[in-house]
Every structure is written in C-alpha cells, then in structure tokens.
Amino acid sequence: MKLQLNIWRQENKDSKGAIKNYKLNEVDEDMSFLEMMDILNEDLIHKGEEPVVFEHDCREGICGTCGMVVDGRPHGKEHGTTVCQLHMRKFNDGDKITIEPFRAKGFPIIRDLAVDRSAYDRIMQAGGFISQNIGSAQDANALPISKNVADLAMDAASCIGCGACAAACPNGSAMLFVSAKASQLNLLPQGQPEKAARARAMVRQMESEGFGGCSNYYECEASCPKNVSVNFIAKLNRDYLCATFKEGT
Amino acid sequence: MFKYLNHLVVSKFVMAVTGIIILLFVTGHAIGNLQIFIGKEALNAYAAFLQGLGEILWIIRIVLIIALLLHIITSIYLKLYNNGARPDKYVVTSYVKAKLNSRTMIWTGIMIAAFLGYHILHFTVGSIQPENYNQEEIYTKNAYSVGMGMNAHIANPEEHRGSVLNKVVYERHDVYKMVILGFRNPYVSGLYILGMILLGFHLSHALQSFFQTLGMAGPRFSPFIRTFSNWYGTITAIVFLIVPLAILLGFIGGNV
Amino acid sequence: MKLESKVPSGPLEQKWSKYKNDLKPVNPANKRKFKILVVGTGLAGGAAAASLAELGYRVEAFTYHDSPRRAHSIAAQGGINAAKNYPNDGDSVWRLFHDTIKGGDFRSREGNVYRLAEVSNNIIDQATAAGVPFAREYGGVLSNRSFGGALVSRTFYARGQTGQQLLLGVYSSLSRQIGIGAVIMHNRKEMMDVVTVEGRAVGIVVRDLQTGKIESHYGDAVILATGGYGNTYFLSTNAQHCNVTAAYRAYKKGAAFANPCFTQIHPTCIPASGEHQSKLTLMSESLRNDGRIWVPKAVGDKRKPVQIPEDERDYYLERMYPSFGNLSPRDISSRAAKRACDEGRGVNATGQAVYLDFSDAINRLGQNVIEDRYGNLFEMYERITGVDPYHNPMMIYPAVHYTMGGLWVDYNLMSNIEGLFVLGEANFSDHGANRLGASALMQGLADGYFVIPYTINSYFGKGKPAEVNTNHEEFVKTENDAKEKISKLMSINGKQTPMQLHRKLGKIMWEHVGMARNKAGLEKSIGMIQELRNEFWSDLKLVGNDSYMNPVIEKASRVADFMEFAELIATDALERDESCGAHFREEHQTAEGEAERNDADYSYVAAWEFKGVGEKPEMHKEDLNYEFVQLGVRSYK
Structure with missing residues (x-):
C-alpha cells in the first residue's frame, strides 16, 4: 500500500519543530508500524537525509520504550496495543498518517519522536518500592494472598511505563502511571507498612515533575496499551486522602 | 488558606466536596421550583418559608458562597496549572473517553457562573426586571376567623390597617408572579433554558467525578455511576427548564 | 591463559555453604570505600546493583536504555523455576540441579549449577x-x-509477564537505592570498552547516547550484565538494541569467551512474514502445556488446518518423545520442527511453520480457562498475525532466542580479567549447551541477588585495589579508541545502511551457523563473514553527526562488533565436532536424527582468547569433571 506520512521533526528540546511530509510506496500489510518506520528511515539514509529518531526496543509490546502519537492517539487508534504491535493491516492504501511525539511538560522532547521519560523513574524512586533488603524475605507461602487481590495487583502491575497516559491526558497528568505503580504495592499485604508514605511521596514527586492533575477525562485509560483501569486512580486518591489524615507515616 | 492549591489531589478533593454541596443545593432548588405547578399559593408560601428562616438562611447562603468561591478559584487555578502541564498542543487531536462534557467543564462552569450572576440579579436582588420583582401578594391567613374565604381577595389592603383584618391579611413577595412575568419574556426564558442545559451538561460529568475523586470506584460501580451521572445531569436540566418552557407555552400562569 | 574454575572442593550439597563460611567479608565500615560499576540493568545487573548498594558499596549503574526498567529480561513470558516443591510432586534442589545439567546436555559445571538450584528458592521469597x-x-x-524439560511443576509465573514482573521488582529495589543516593544511575550511556591496567579491570568507557560524548568511569570492580548475543543472527527474539559490544570488547581486552556456539533456538516463535521483518516474537513455551504441535502427515498438504482430519495429522513430538511429548526441551523441539519443514510438511505460505493447536485443550477445559492462562499471548498472536488462535491453530517456527555461551567466569563469576565480573546471560556458566525454560530468570536473579x-x-577480601585516575594513559587510550571507532564509521560514506549489512550477516549465520551446522557450511560461513566485514568497513553509510541522539551511529557501532563476533561463533561451532544441546552438527546424529554427543573428546568448556581481528583465536579448555552426576544420553522419549 501507499502512504503519506506527516511526521513531527524537531532537532532538540529547545528548537522549534514542524511537520514534514514523506511518501512511502511499498508498505506491506503484515509489517508492524515500526517496521514501516524502519523502511522510511532506510530510504532517508539512502537519500542522505537524517532518519526520524524514535525509540523502540523489544517490539513485542512489553518494554515500554516505544511511543508516538499516531493520528492524535498515543500508540495509534487500536485499543490496548503499543505502537510496535500495531500492524499496517489496520491502515488503508492512500492513508495520510500524522505522527507526533508524546507531548507533556513532564516529557521534554529529545529529538523528533524521542522524549525524555526519566520523570517516571524519579516518581518510582520517591516511593515505588517496598523497603525490604534482599535476603530478609520470609518463605513466599508464609503470607497467603487471596487470588482476587493478587490478580488486581497484577492488573496494576502490568503497566509498562511507556508514558502514553500522560501523553493522552489533556492535562499532561501521569496519574494513571502513578496510581498503577502505587496500587500494585498498596493492594498487597507486603506493601501495607508504607502505604500512606508511598501514596504521598509518589504524588508529590509527580507534581514536582510538572505533570498536571487528574480531571477524570479517562483519556489515559483509553490510550493505555495494557488497559490499566482508572479505578486505580480512584484508589490512589483514596490512599492519598487517608494518608493526609495519618500523621508521621 | 489556599496552600492546598499546591497539592493537585487535595485540590481535586476541594473541587469534589464543594461541587457536591452545590449539586445538592441545585437539586433542592430544582425540586422546590416544581411547586410552581401546584400553584401560586404553594410557591409563594415556600418562598416565604425560606425567607423566614432568618439566620439559618444566611448560614446556608454563606456555606454556598464559600463552596462556590472555592469551587471557582480552585477550578481556575487547576485549569491554568493543567494547561501549563501540556504546553504544546497536538497537530491532530482525537479523543476516545474524554467526552465533550469533561473537556468543557471550565467553560460550562464559567458560563454557569455568569448565568448565576444574572439569575441572582434577576430573582434575588431584583435589579434586572424590577417591575416584575416588586410584586407583593396580599394573602390572608386564618381568614375563616373573620368570616372570609381562604383566598379572599382584599381590594385595598391599606384600608384594613389597624382593623381586625390586620391579623389575617398579610403581605408577601409574589414570587409566582415574578417568575411568570419574567419567563413570559422569550429572551429571558431562552437564557434560562440555555443556562440549565449547560448546568445539566456540567453535572453529568461532575457527579461521577465526585465519586472517582473521592476514591469510590470499582469495576461494577464505576460504569453504573457514570451512566447514573449522565442521567442525573439530564434530569436536573429537564426539571429546571420545564418551568420556563411551561410558562412560555402558556401551560401555567395564565391568570397572572 | 590460566582458567581455574575455583569450585570449592567437598560434597556438592556443601560447596556453597562452605564457600560462604570461608569467605572473608569486607568490614561494613569499609564498604563505602569500594566503588562498583555495574553495566546493564536487567535482572542480573539490576539485582546486583541493588543488593550491592544495600550492603553499603558505592554503586554506579549504566544502561543504554532510557530507564533501568526496559532491559530485555522484561520480555520473558513463561516463568521462573525454583525447587520449592509446593505442589508436593517430588521436586528438590537435587532434581532441579539434575534437570538443569541434563537439559544443558552435560556441558556445564556441577558446582555452579547446584548453587543455582540451591538459591532458587530464595529468589521466589525475595521477589514475593x-x-x-x-x-x-x-x-x-x-x-x-x-x-x-521437567517432569515436576516448579515454574512460578505472573500471567504471561513473569520477566516483566521480576524485572520491575528488581527495578523497584534499584529505584529505592537510587532514590537514597546509594546507586548513581547512568541512563542512556552505552559501554564502549572496558579499561584494564596490568590485567585488572579498572573501569569502563561509555558513550552518552544523547550527546555523543565519550566518558570514562573508574571502578574497583566492574560487573558486566549485558545480556546475550542472539542479535548476531539479525532476526531473533531479542530486543532491537541487544548487542554483544560490552562482552566482545572485554574479550578483545583479554577476557576469555566460552562456548559461543551454544545459541538456543526457541521452538515457539511467530514465523517471519517477509523481508521487512525486524524481529521475531516468541510465544511462551508455557503454551506447550496445553497446545499440541503437529504438521500434516502428507507432504505438500495445503488444506486449511481445520479441514485436515485427525488421522492425517502428525503430532510428531508426542509420537517421537512419548514421555515428554509437547514439553520436550527447546533444542529437541526446534530440530523436530525444522525436520518436519525440511521434509516439505511445513505449513504457512513459506512452508516454514508448524501448528500449535489448542482445540483439544479448549474442548476439554473451556475457552475461558485457556483465556485465563494465556489470554495475553493469544491477543499478541492475533495482533501480529491477524489470525484468531482460539479458532485456528497458531503457526510457530523456531527462532534464535538465548545464548548459553558468554564470557568465561569462575565460581566467583569473575572472568579471567581480575575485577571483571560477568553475570546473567552474558556469562556462560550455568546452562551448558542448552537452557531449560524458566531458567534464565532464575539464573539472572540468582547471580545478582x-x-x-x-x-x-573473593576479590575485595584481598583489600582495596589501588585507585586508578581516569586521566591514566589506559583510560585516555581507550577513550581515543572509542572516538576513533565512531569517526571511522562515519567516514566510510558508502552505500549500505547498518541494518542492511546486519541483515546480510544474519542470513549467513542462520543458514550456516543456525539450527543444524556442518563442517563445510561453517568453513564457508567464516569466509563469508570476513568478506561481509570488509564490505561493512568499505560500504557503510551513516548520516548526521555524533553530537546528538543518532540511533544510526549506535546501530553501526554494534553491528561492527557483530561482524567480528560472528566469526567467533562459527569458529567455535567448527571446533566442537560433536552434537550437544543446541549445537547440532549434522555429521553427528543417530539414524533417527538425534544428537550424538562425544563426551570422551568434548567434555570441556571452549574458552577463546582474542588474537587479533581476522586471526584465529586461541582455544583454552576447561575440562568438565562430573563427580556427582552420571553422564547419560539425554533422552526425552
């Protein structure tokens, strides 16, 4: 199939970016979206032009490295799918596709479609852990955890940290990410001792990274490649509310 | 006092709590309005009852004013803050779950606030249509004790001052007449209908948002409350706007 | 070169405890004085960085990713083994050990593998x-x-995302240490070389992928946990950026590279669909618990799978290996698939695929049970192929997956370069000639935690090594080498992109150094690789410059090392004139096509010493002496 690509090109964080147009004439429907991008880049290199910088790694939808906004949707229109798992059979011959980087104040652009998501790391460093040194664990079965709780924690834990939630949010809010990471641990009995501190610390860090607040648009949930539910945001709100009434934790 | 604005989640709690206070008031207001369909007596009596609450009325008013101010200040602050968190816009935008009502909360909110100003000037202060506002109703209470009928018409109340009738004939603000005369003006009605549609639209996102923000959500509860919220907004709007519609179409108030 | 395994003497069960009792720990107050560089932040590297920082060492960790959470450990789907014996089905440390040694076709060290089995239980406790x-x-x-490869249920899992969950567990421990300043994290920095002074590793040279800057870092010890080299084959289940550079550079600096020819081909991957293919996606081996593998009995049967009646299907794994059936180890399953396809019974348009059929399991257990167990894998399959696997059998084909070979290490996980430790897939130590499923996560975490x-x-107990300033001539020289490499790559100005050349290399490797190898093919491949390498250095085309994020330069720099390293794989494969585990030499097979191992001549680790690009490296043997297990024919019949 033939495609017209409108791709955001930007040299660095401070430069002004713009959309540039490219044409591809031989796109196979079995290609993944990123393989289509590979072909474009190979073309560009042959022509001596700078290839489009985009991030990617595992190409099987789990590492969370890839991420671009395709026709206004982070990771593209297909529900519950990372852009590396989006396949060209979902597009039609002659389509015009607009590709932009993730946009949020918390994600400064590095180059073209690559953005800096290290803010997510710092949110995790603030409280996304259980403070327990390696070697001091009790037997894994000594602490029974109901299947429902374990499954719910797993739902939260399936977040891949790609940043689509903040990119999709009109407020550039990272609440879905923060809530998924906090809820996984706050749901499990192992995470109870630090529950209040974790909720507070992670939200505070999110705020200081420049992310916006949640206005309950639920656009994050719609864009999440792992279908993480906004119910976790409600849970984080609750944990945070409880935390504000608990002193010294 | 406004330190809480530095915390996004706390700000959201403030939005939710102040919002629900206003929502409860609005709901009561809407139900109270329906008394116009019972008739002049009921509505004017209800209005007089509210007026008669005295200090309690002022407490309610103060609570509402504070809630409203906090709601407005917080929302404007959050909006500006959140806009700053997404400084660059997408060339192509596309929304899936962010419906128009959620994306326009600030705008519907501002328009509702403007409408509210008009509404207070119109019906509470009376400076918009003073001729309609300055309507007094003379009514009798315990009129049987002096051998008069329940709603006996007193042609010239001034004449009865000092007489025995003074104990059964009273004056009160004729809210019924004010409303009927007010809404007979199609521009005024149109404005109110528009305002109420905006309000309903605002509420349809607001109610479920309250539950989400306060952490009440779940795989079964959330879909229910989102549907419920949409209905709540719709019904509230309908309950409000059937009053001006009924007046405009002449279903009620013909005798005024 | 002296290769001492340093496995403690004594009974197998007591080796590790004895070792721990005998070691001379560093005084807690002194730990602050030791600086450790950890390269790679996957399961092994991340776990090492976190646990060493918890102990009080100063740790600096490096990853070329934007975050330590992205390492390819994250893609492991199926699970992690441990000898917990919770199901009460007769598992034990010994059994896990024995399965692993046997699964590795008796080409790994007893002492290391036993230790791995021993600590496996702690991993589950820790992760939980x-x-x-x-x-x-x-x-x-x-x-x-x-x-x-196992007859007991010992695999713990988190849906089909076990690797992700374990890596995120490591990442959260690591994040905690970064947060309190105990670990300095360097994201987006790729190791270009290791720096050695007088035979000791003293630091590394890295390239900042955002600025192109080359920088030096000193460490009292350097830990490489940089993963495997499966991407030498271009198409593999590895992530796009997985590369051999760190390990290969260490090899060039004198570290021995052990058993590079042991490259595992995973039997259950989604088949390639065309030239554009950039990677192959693995479907977890756990699918073989409920899926049945078959091809049509007749050659060239092009009917749709549902139209082929039961008695015209060949469930070849169940037929050939009745006791393990569809759960036969990876090398055996892969070769059986290749054989079926070579016979012309392969399916798919390419003839390079076999069916993995769930219809029996769905009929027996119901679709919802299957959905519960493998839902995300089925979704992934449908997304990639556009075919619904609940109603059509999946199509699978083997693909390069894991590399058992790696830098040679002793029992301390130290390479023959003093102070250079190697963990996880990057070392060679535990999986012999073939790795069993759910053992990679186990090994990575065991090594790191x-x-x-x-x-x-064992290294620090001797006292703090003398600190070397990063102005030292070795650092300066290594930095210059790295800069030169980049500028050389940029100056070629030929016609082919790094990806084109890499794809060419992959074809040579898959064809001649792939699932089945023979002398003629291997010899030919070495010539072809050398030729391609010349082509690379004379016809490479890059664009832009190296002062900003430029993935083409990154790619070229990695491919440059694959071009040299590929030759080492082929050389080792040629040298090992036997079939064992994943290494199958067509000259050595039984009449039924099973691998024929040669314990008399090849029961050793081949550790290669670098002698110059294009020169034949020198092989050093570490003999494998089996004191505790009986070397048997590896039969899964």
Missing part, C-alpha cells in the same frame, strides 16, 4: 516480598505450572 504479583491459587498460596554479594568478597 518485593511485591511481585505471582499467580496464586484461591487458597492464597503460589501457583505453579510445568515447563519443558544471591551470588555476587558473596563472591565479590
């Missing part, structure tokens, strides 16, 4: 305590499933 949401039964206890914190004392 860190909040890893392993699958559970309704009673609240952990759930297990079975995996290839429970081995290196002890064995690093």
Whole structure:
C-alpha cells in the first residue's frame, strides 16, 4: 500500500519543530508500524537525509520504550496495543498518517519522536518500592494472598511505563502511571507498612515533575496499551486522602 | 488558606466536596421550583418559608458562597496549572473517553457562573426586571376567623390597617408572579433554558467525578455511576427548564 | 591463559555453604570505600546493583536504555523455576540441579549449577516480598505450572509477564537505592570498552547516547550484565538494541569467551512474514502445556488446518518423545520442527511453520480457562498475525532466542580479567549447551541477588585495589579508541545502511551457523563473514553527526562488533565436532536424527582468547569433571 506520512521533526528540546511530509510506496500489510518506520528511515539514509529518531526496543509490546502519537492517539487508534504491535493491516492504501511525539511538560522532547521519560523513574524512586533488603524475605507461602487481590495487583502491575497516559491526558497528568505503580504495592499485604508514605511521596514527586492533575477525562485509560483501569486512580486518591489524615507515616 | 492549591489531589478533593454541596443545593432548588405547578399559593408560601428562616438562611447562603468561591478559584487555578502541564498542543487531536462534557467543564462552569450572576440579579436582588420583582401578594391567613374565604381577595389592603383584618391579611413577595412575568419574556426564558442545559451538561460529568475523586470506584460501580451521572445531569436540566418552557407555552400562569 | 574454575572442593550439597563460611567479608565500615560499576540493568545487573548498594558499596549503574526498567529480561513470558516443591510432586534442589545439567546436555559445571538450584528458592521469597504479583491459587498460596524439560511443576509465573514482573521488582529495589543516593544511575550511556591496567579491570568507557560524548568511569570492580548475543543472527527474539559490544570488547581486552556456539533456538516463535521483518516474537513455551504441535502427515498438504482430519495429522513430538511429548526441551523441539519443514510438511505460505493447536485443550477445559492462562499471548498472536488462535491453530517456527555461551567466569563469576565480573546471560556458566525454560530468570536473579554479594568478597577480601585516575594513559587510550571507532564509521560514506549489512550477516549465520551446522557450511560461513566485514568497513553509510541522539551511529557501532563476533561463533561451532544441546552438527546424529554427543573428546568448556581481528583465536579448555552426576544420553522419549 501507499502512504503519506506527516511526521513531527524537531532537532532538540529547545528548537522549534514542524511537520514534514514523506511518501512511502511499498508498505506491506503484515509489517508492524515500526517496521514501516524502519523502511522510511532506510530510504532517508539512502537519500542522505537524517532518519526520524524514535525509540523502540523489544517490539513485542512489553518494554515500554516505544511511543508516538499516531493520528492524535498515543500508540495509534487500536485499543490496548503499543505502537510496535500495531500492524499496517489496520491502515488503508492512500492513508495520510500524522505522527507526533508524546507531548507533556513532564516529557521534554529529545529529538523528533524521542522524549525524555526519566520523570517516571524519579516518581518510582520517591516511593515505588517496598523497603525490604534482599535476603530478609520470609518463605513466599508464609503470607497467603487471596487470588482476587493478587490478580488486581497484577492488573496494576502490568503497566509498562511507556508514558502514553500522560501523553493522552489533556492535562499532561501521569496519574494513571502513578496510581498503577502505587496500587500494585498498596493492594498487597507486603506493601501495607508504607502505604500512606508511598501514596504521598509518589504524588508529590509527580507534581514536582510538572505533570498536571487528574480531571477524570479517562483519556489515559483509553490510550493505555495494557488497559490499566482508572479505578486505580480512584484508589490512589483514596490512599492519598487517608494518608493526609495519618500523621508521621 | 489556599496552600492546598499546591497539592493537585487535595485540590481535586476541594473541587469534589464543594461541587457536591452545590449539586445538592441545585437539586433542592430544582425540586422546590416544581411547586410552581401546584400553584401560586404553594410557591409563594415556600418562598416565604425560606425567607423566614432568618439566620439559618444566611448560614446556608454563606456555606454556598464559600463552596462556590472555592469551587471557582480552585477550578481556575487547576485549569491554568493543567494547561501549563501540556504546553504544546497536538497537530491532530482525537479523543476516545474524554467526552465533550469533561473537556468543557471550565467553560460550562464559567458560563454557569455568569448565568448565576444574572439569575441572582434577576430573582434575588431584583435589579434586572424590577417591575416584575416588586410584586407583593396580599394573602390572608386564618381568614375563616373573620368570616372570609381562604383566598379572599382584599381590594385595598391599606384600608384594613389597624382593623381586625390586620391579623389575617398579610403581605408577601409574589414570587409566582415574578417568575411568570419574567419567563413570559422569550429572551429571558431562552437564557434560562440555555443556562440549565449547560448546568445539566456540567453535572453529568461532575457527579461521577465526585465519586472517582473521592476514591469510590470499582469495576461494577464505576460504569453504573457514570451512566447514573449522565442521567442525573439530564434530569436536573429537564426539571429546571420545564418551568420556563411551561410558562412560555402558556401551560401555567395564565391568570397572572 | 590460566582458567581455574575455583569450585570449592567437598560434597556438592556443601560447596556453597562452605564457600560462604570461608569467605572473608569486607568490614561494613569499609564498604563505602569500594566503588562498583555495574553495566546493564536487567535482572542480573539490576539485582546486583541493588543488593550491592544495600550492603553499603558505592554503586554506579549504566544502561543504554532510557530507564533501568526496559532491559530485555522484561520480555520473558513463561516463568521462573525454583525447587520449592509446593505442589508436593517430588521436586528438590537435587532434581532441579539434575534437570538443569541434563537439559544443558552435560556441558556445564556441577558446582555452579547446584548453587543455582540451591538459591532458587530464595529468589521466589525475595521477589514475593518485593511485591511481585505471582499467580496464586484461591487458597492464597503460589501457583505453579510445568515447563519443558521437567517432569515436576516448579515454574512460578505472573500471567504471561513473569520477566516483566521480576524485572520491575528488581527495578523497584534499584529505584529505592537510587532514590537514597546509594546507586548513581547512568541512563542512556552505552559501554564502549572496558579499561584494564596490568590485567585488572579498572573501569569502563561509555558513550552518552544523547550527546555523543565519550566518558570514562573508574571502578574497583566492574560487573558486566549485558545480556546475550542472539542479535548476531539479525532476526531473533531479542530486543532491537541487544548487542554483544560490552562482552566482545572485554574479550578483545583479554577476557576469555566460552562456548559461543551454544545459541538456543526457541521452538515457539511467530514465523517471519517477509523481508521487512525486524524481529521475531516468541510465544511462551508455557503454551506447550496445553497446545499440541503437529504438521500434516502428507507432504505438500495445503488444506486449511481445520479441514485436515485427525488421522492425517502428525503430532510428531508426542509420537517421537512419548514421555515428554509437547514439553520436550527447546533444542529437541526446534530440530523436530525444522525436520518436519525440511521434509516439505511445513505449513504457512513459506512452508516454514508448524501448528500449535489448542482445540483439544479448549474442548476439554473451556475457552475461558485457556483465556485465563494465556489470554495475553493469544491477543499478541492475533495482533501480529491477524489470525484468531482460539479458532485456528497458531503457526510457530523456531527462532534464535538465548545464548548459553558468554564470557568465561569462575565460581566467583569473575572472568579471567581480575575485577571483571560477568553475570546473567552474558556469562556462560550455568546452562551448558542448552537452557531449560524458566531458567534464565532464575539464573539472572540468582547471580545478582544471591551470588555476587558473596563472591565479590573473593576479590575485595584481598583489600582495596589501588585507585586508578581516569586521566591514566589506559583510560585516555581507550577513550581515543572509542572516538576513533565512531569517526571511522562515519567516514566510510558508502552505500549500505547498518541494518542492511546486519541483515546480510544474519542470513549467513542462520543458514550456516543456525539450527543444524556442518563442517563445510561453517568453513564457508567464516569466509563469508570476513568478506561481509570488509564490505561493512568499505560500504557503510551513516548520516548526521555524533553530537546528538543518532540511533544510526549506535546501530553501526554494534553491528561492527557483530561482524567480528560472528566469526567467533562459527569458529567455535567448527571446533566442537560433536552434537550437544543446541549445537547440532549434522555429521553427528543417530539414524533417527538425534544428537550424538562425544563426551570422551568434548567434555570441556571452549574458552577463546582474542588474537587479533581476522586471526584465529586461541582455544583454552576447561575440562568438565562430573563427580556427582552420571553422564547419560539425554533422552526425552
């Protein structure tokens, strides 16, 4: 199939970016979206032009490295799918596709479609852990955890940290990410001792990274490649509310 | 006092709590309005009852004013803050779950606030249509004790001052007449209908948002409350706007 | 070159405890004085960085990713083994050890493997305590499933995302240490070379992928946990950026590279669909618990799978290996698939695929049970192929997956370069000639959480090494080498992109150094690789410059090392004139096509010493002496 690509090109964080147009004439429907991008880049290199910088790694939808906004949707229109798992059979011959980087104040652009998501790391460093040194664990079965709780924690834990939630949010809010990471641990009995501190610390860090607040648009949930539910945001709100009434934790 | 604005989640709690206070008031207001369909007596009596609450009325008013101010200040602050968190816009935008009502909360909110100003000037202060506002109703209470009928018409109340009738004939603000005369003006009605549609639209996102923000959500509860919220907004709007519609179409108030 | 395994003497069960009792720990107050560089932040590297920092060492960790959470450990789907014996089905440390040694076709060290089995249980405890949401039964206890190469259920899992969950567990421990300043994290910095002074590793040279800047870092010890080299084959289940550079550079600096020809081909991957293919996606081996593998009995049967009646299907694994059936180990399953396809019975347009059929399991258990077990894998399959696997059998084909070979290490996980430790897939130590499913996660975490914190004392116990300033001539020289490499790559100005050349290399490797190898093919491949390498250095085309994020330069720099390293794989494969595990030499097979191992001549680790690009490296043998297990024919019949 033939495609017209409108791709955001930007040299660095401070430069002004713009959309540039490219044409591809031989796109196979079995290609993944990123393989289509590979072909474009190979073309560009042959022509001596700078290839489009985009991030990617595992190409099987789990590492969370890839991420671009395709026709206004982070990771593209297909529900519950990372852009590396989006396949060209979902597009039609002659389509015009607009590709932009993730946009949020918390994600400064590095180059073209690559953005800096290290803010997510710092949110995790603030409280996304259980403070327990390696070697001091009790037997894994000594602490029974109901299947429902374990499954719910797993739902939260399936977040891949790609940043689509903040990119999709009109407020550039990272609440879905923060809530998924906090809820996984706050749901499990192992995470109870630090529950209040974790909720507070992670939200505070999110705020200081420049992310916006949640206005309950639920656009994050719609864009999440792992279908993480906004119910976790409600849970984080609750944990945070409880935390504000608990002193010294 | 406004330190809480530095915390996004706390700000959201403030939005939710102040919002629900206003929502409860609005709901009561809407139900109270329906008394116009019972008739002049009921509505004017209800209005007089509210007026008669005295200090309690002022407490309610103060609570509402504070809630409203906090709601407005917080929302404007959050909006500006959140806009700053997404400084660059997408060339192509596309929304899936962010419906128009959620994306326009600030705008519907501002328009509702403007409408509210008009509404207070119109019906509470009376400076918009003073001729309609300055309507007094003379009514009798315990009129049987002096051998008069329940709603006996007193042609010239001034004449009865000092007489025995003074104990059964009273004056009160004729809210019924004010409303009927007010809404007979199609521009005024149109404005109110528009305002109420905006309000309903605002509420349809607001109610479920309250539950989400306060952490009440779940795989079964959330879909229910989102549907419920949409209905709540719709019904509230309908309950409000059937009053001006009924007046405009002449279903009620013909005798005024 | 002296290769001493340093496995403690004594009974197998007591080696590790004895080792721990005998070691000379560093005084807690002195630990602050030791600086450790950890390269790679996957399961092994991340776990090492976190646990060493918890102990009080100063740790600096490096990754070329934007975050330590992205390492390819994250893609492991199926699970992690441990000898917990929760299901009460007769598992034990000994059995896990024995399965692993046998699964590795008796080409790994007894002492190392036993230690791995021993600490496996601690890993499950640790991961659970860190909040890893392993699958559970309704009673609240952990759930297990079975995996290839074992007759007990010892695999713990978190849906089909076990690697992700374990890596995130490691990442959260690591994040905590970064947050309190105990670990300095360097994201987006790729190791270009290791720096050695007088035979000791003193630091590394890295390239900042955002600025192109080359910088030096000193460390009292350097830990490489940089993963495997499967991407030498271009198409593999590895992530796009997985590369051999760190390990290969260490090899060039004198570290021995052991058994590079042991490259595992995973039997259950989604087949390639065309030239554009950039990677192959693995479908977890756990699918073989409920899926049945078959091809049509007749050659050239082009009917749709549902139209082929039961008695015209050949469930070849069940037929050939009745006791293990569809759960036969990876090398055996892969070769059986290749054989069926070579006979012309392969399916798919390319003829390079076999069916993995769930219809029996769906009929027996119901679709919802299958959905519960493998839902995300089925979704992934449908997304990639556009075919619904609930109603059509999946199509699978083997693909390069894991590399058992790696830098040679002793029992302390130290290479022959003093102070250079190698963990996880990057070392060679535990999987012999073939790795069993759910053992990679186990090894990575064992090395990082429970081995290196002890064995690093073997080096530090001798006292703090003399600090070397990064102005030292070796640092300066290594930095210059790295800069030169980049500028040389940029100056070629030829016609082919790094990806084109890499794809060419992959074709040579898959064809001649792939699932089945022979002398003629291997010899030919060495010539072809050398030619391609010349082509690379004379016809490469890059654009832009190296002062900003430029993935083409990154790619070229990695491919440059693959071009040299590929030759080492072929050389080792040629040298090992036997079939064992994943290494199958067509000259050595039984009449039925099974691998024929030669213990008399090849029961050793081939550790290669670098002698110059294009020169034949020198092989050093570490003999494998089996004191505790009986070398048997590896039969899964």
